[in-house]
Amino acid sequence: MFIVFQKKIKQIKNLSQKKGFIGAIGDDLPSLVPIFFSLLIFFGTLAFVFVTLGDRNAYLEKYFESISISKEVLGSSFYSGYVDFDQKVKTVNTTEKFAAGLIYNPDLLGQYNLFDKDYFIQSFDNIGMEEYRIPVSDFDFFCTTDNSICNSNSDKNYFVYSNDPDFQNVFELYLIFKNEQPQSYLYPVVLSTNDGVFNVYLYVIVW
């Protein structure tokens, strides 16, 4: 037993004199550090990718639904009156919350240029709410005094519909958007009223 032990020690001594050997742990430990970092980077990236793709897929689903809603409300770009508009928005079948209104002063959109690609990319990248807050309180929503649909908001110059029961007033949209990421669309449309056929703008907000 002792001889075997002596042989073993001699063997180890011989090994340690050979080039490239610095001991069992000493030989492997330095290589473990980069391997550890490699695994950390790989699984970290993998987790990030899974989370990002999940978020993006959810966003895209909502985004395409919002386009679909806006297209459905837009129809042929012609409303024969408020009743026609009202019927159109009420038949939209969606689980998303939206508001659709007719406005006649798009100048007040100000810096929020809806044709600016960056606008979409900004909201796409989930930046802070303030960056894409829509100043809806500045809008003049279109309405005429002779229409019964507008009676509930007769003191306001707008006509807007929403499928969200919490939605009471267009001026509260900002409060709703505080915790949401809205998509908004603007189209020129024609509205026929007793006073004539007017060019107004359909504004659709989906959140």
Added chain:
Amino acid sequence: MASKKINQKGQNPKGIFGQLTLFGENQKGQAAVTDALFFLTIVAVVSVLMFTNAMSYGKSLIDTSVEYYENTYVISALKTLYAVSSPLEPDKYNVFDSSYNDSLFTMLKKDYYVHNAILSNEMKIKVMESLKEIMTPVNKNKNYLFYIYNPKNIKGFDEIIMAGFVMNQEENDEKITYICGTNSDPQIKNIAMGDISYYLSRHLLGQRFAEGRLSLLEKQGLDSTLVIVNTGLLVWTAVPDIDKYGDFLDPNLEFIKTSCCEYTPGTLKCEISP
């Protein structure tokens, strides 16, 4: 462990990549480290690729849907122009300022018939004013062209009935409107005919296009003939086309200046009769 076995056989340590060792052959413990560093490099490259792909995921879809949205806007704008009202008075353009309104295109048809297959300048101005009103939300960022084009007139050849450009001026970014008529330069005909590659390649970034049809009546002796003409609305990203002196930055566009009239509210300045 692989390197340990190699060392026990008395060989010089080399990694799995043979000669590609970072350290000299007489260094101790270098083979396993080299392998690990290569592994780290590969993982880093793979991770960067995954990260890049994840960040760009879905953006092309968004770009496509933005294009779709813009196209829908242009189509909707053209449809609106077809149906919108305009004041009957020649010098009024806002329907809220007038008690006597009629459909813009009904007035256009009457005008075309009365003036023997030519549109009056007043009518062209009314059309452009209505269009500018419709395009208000995108006025800052878009230039546009509206035209009415007869592919085969009564004499058997094509002609422009009207064309209106709304373009950006350098420095102040103000819009300048050019209204063109039947005596326009042939290059304007090319634009209306769809042969727009010349123009597109130089100017029309992010162009969107909508086309429609319009039936017009032309006098032919005591009878009338129905002609079907094309209407088109071309919208593109606003880039300055005109310098502060009113000249086109691209000399190839001089044909617009020489063939059309510059319109500012109240005045129509023409180098030649449109």
